[in-house]
Amino acid sequence: MSAPAIKIRITVNGTVHVTDASPTMRLLDFLRNELGLTGAKEGCGGGECGACTVLVDGAPICSCLMVLGSAAERQVTTVEGLGDGAGGLDPVQQAFVEEGAVQCGYCTPGLVMSARALVDSDKELTDEVVRTALAGNICRCTGYKKVVDAVRKVGAAAPDAQATSDHSKEQP
Amino acid sequence: MNEPRYYRPKKITEALTILSGEGAGARPLGGGTDLLVRMRVGHMKPSVLVDIGRIGLDTIHPTGDAVVIGAMCTMTQLLGDAVVVRQLPALAQAASKVGAAQIQNMATVGGNVCNASPAADTACALVALEARVMLRSVGGVRSLPIGEFLRGPGTTALAPGELLEAFSIPLLPDDTAAHQSFNKVGGRNALVCSLTAVAGVTQITDGVVQQCRLALAAVGPTCLRPSRAEALVHGEPLTEELCRTAAAAAAAQAQPIDDHRATGEYRRRLVAALVREHLLECMKS
Ligand SMILES: Cc1cc2nc3c(=O)[nH]c(=O)nc-3n(C[C@H](O)[C@H](O)[C@H](O)COP(=O)(O)OP(=O)(O)OC[C@H]3O[C@@H](n4cnc5c(N)ncnc54)[C@H](O)[C@@H]3O)c2cc1C
Ligand code: FES
Ligand code: FES
Numbered sequence A: 001m002s003a004p005a006i007k008i009r010i011t012v013n014g015t016v017h018v019t020d021a022s023p024t025m026r027l028l029d030f031l032r033n034e035l036g037l038t039g040a041k042e043g044c045g046g047g048e049c050g051a052c053t054v055l056v057d058g059a060p061i062c063s064c065l066m067v068l069g070s071a072a073e074r075q076v077t078t079v080e081g082l083g084d085g086a087g088g089l090d091p092v093q094q095a096f097v098e099e100g101a102v103q104c105g106y107c108t109p110g111l112v113m114s115a116r117a118l119v120d121s122d123k124e125l126t127d128e129v130v131r132t133a134l135a136g137n138i139c140r141c142t143g144y145k146k147v148v149d150a151v152r153k154v155g156a157a158a159p160d161a162q163a164t165s166d167h168s169k170e171q172p
Numbered sequence B: 001m002n003e004p005r006y007y008r009p010k011k012i013t014e015a016l017t018i019l020s021g022e023g024a025g026a027r028p029l030g031g032g033t034d035l036l037v038r039m040r041v042g043h044m045k046p047s048v049l050v051d052i053g054r055i056g057l058d059t060i061h062p063t064g065d066a067v068v069i070g071a072m073c074t075m076t077q078l079l080g081d082a083v084v085v086r087q088l089p090a091l092a093q094a095a096s097k098v099g100a101a102q103i104q105n106m107a108t109v110g111g112n113v114c115n116a117s118p119a120a121d122t123a124c125a126l127v128a129l130e131a132r133v134m135l136r137s138v139g140g141v142r143s144l145p146i147g148e149f150l151r152g153p154g155t156t157a158l159a160p161g162e163l164l165e166a167f168s169i170p171l172l173p174d175d176t177a178a179h180q181s182f183n184k185v186g187g188r189n190a191l192v193c194s195l196t197a198v199a200g201v202t203q204i205t206d207g208v209v210q211q212c213r214l215a216l217a218a219v220g221p222t223c224l225r226p227s228r229a230e231a232l233v234h235g236e237p238l239t240e241e242l243c244r245t246a247a248a249a250a251a252a253q254a255q256p257i258d259d260h261r262a263t264g265e266y267r268r269r270l271v272a273a274l275v276r277e278h279l280l281e282c283m284k285s
Helices: A028-036 A093-100 A108-120 A127-133 A145-157 B010-024 B035-040 B075-079 B082-087 B087-096 B101-106 B109-114 B121-128 B228-231 B240-253 B266-284
Strands: A009-011 A015-019 A053-056 A059-062 A076-079 B005-007 B026-031 B048-051 B060-062 B066-070 B132-137 B140-145 B148-151 B163-170 B179-183 B195-207 B206-217
Touching: A028 A053, A028 B206, A053 A108, A059 A108, A059 B101, A093 A108, A108 A127, A108 A145, A108 B101, A108 B266, A127 A145, B010 B026, B010 B048, B010 B132, B010 B163, B060 B082, B066 B082, B075 B082, B075 B087, B075 B101, B075 B132, B082 B087, B082 B206, B082 B266, B087 B179, B087 B195, B109 B121, B109 B163, B121 B195, B121 B206, B179 B266, B195 B266, B206 B228, B206 B266, B228 B240
Parallel strands: A009 A076, B005 B048, B026 B048
Antiparallel strands: A009 A015, A053 A059, A053 A076, B060 B066, B066 B163, B132 B140, B132 B163, B179 B195, B195 B206
């Protein structure tokens, strides 16, 4: 049991952090204000827009609705954790650039994380599958067409790059 | 806002001891997708959060004549479970309609039911599936039919200090003959609160309806079973005429309100359309 005021251990983009931050702080605030990782954005603060999307143990979640304590002992990946660590882009980011899927960019880190999780799953990237997977990410600018095209392009380019997913994601 | 104190127990017994010791200000924290939204807007101000994400309530296991689903199973987990997808398609379909991917990865089935929104999607499917809720407190365990657990908007039979531990969902004797569906209508396709949703579980043997259980969401203080519609089809072969009559009976039993999202009359029509669709599908397949 974790009594109040115990240190929290959390792995963010591969680095282990042990922190005194309040366990009821939102994960979003911890990432942005404590770690300076400002890729995840606050849009609505209520789970509706997806701008705050990060991966926890590989699954996209809204970091505005998760408290830091719930993310303890887990692996968090933010948009800053993608790519090769030397400035090279992740294939999803590269496809967004090539397809022109970014306008103002506010939604982009969240969209990229949702897309990354989808590409890592075993799903076939049909138009419908991509649109369903990205339905929790609202974009005010692009109209989604180029975003969907970008994600499908990643799937088409690297069918073998589909990493193992920890559970089969059957659709009813 | 005063920050609540936070506990993350590793065992259900620890969680129950904390909940009973801390009294009325303590709240279980599931996926947080309802609770954190309510805390943010000030509708709820718990003094203590008991995070129940690490106490092992996240398993799904068949027990022969039933399936036991832990309260902390997420929507994504339900969708990835072969037993749920195959034997409880109404529940799987409902889970697939909750929010979008991010919400489905966080939202738990126990939280959906304990939150007691009349529009809750998996709660509606569980009412049609006649699930029992299994409750536990330091004093012991008890179980109730879900219809008795859900009392009204935001109100359940949960006693102070009690946790919803699991759901037990009886399988139909011959589940291959059970037609199950869950359909909801909202203002758009994704991320939307139901204007109306209907779950149906119908068993037909030799062309005759053995049982038909319907659940209507968002058209009453809690999820409703339209008993008259169910009785009309019971023991009968389905015909188009009967599907229509039963749908009208269901609509007549709905108690929809007018609000900013839709009029009651529109919701009543949706009930009729969705019930008829369920029955027609059963008739055809
Ligand atoms: C953007 C968005 C979209 C949504 N869309 C939908 C939708 O389409 N359909 C739908 O039905 N819902 C929807 N919801 C509501 C919500 O996601 C679901 O009701 C969800 O299942 C709640 O589960 P949770 O684990 O997040 O609950 P929490 O927020 O953790 O808890 C909800 C309540 O239940 C209590 N509680 C939780 N677990 C237990 C337990 N085991 N025992 C006792 N008490 C418990 C908590 O104390 C709290 O009062 C949406 C929410 C958001 C933010
Ligand atoms: S800021 Fe989290 S979903 Fe909008
Ligand atoms: S690019 Fe502006 S919100 Fe998506």
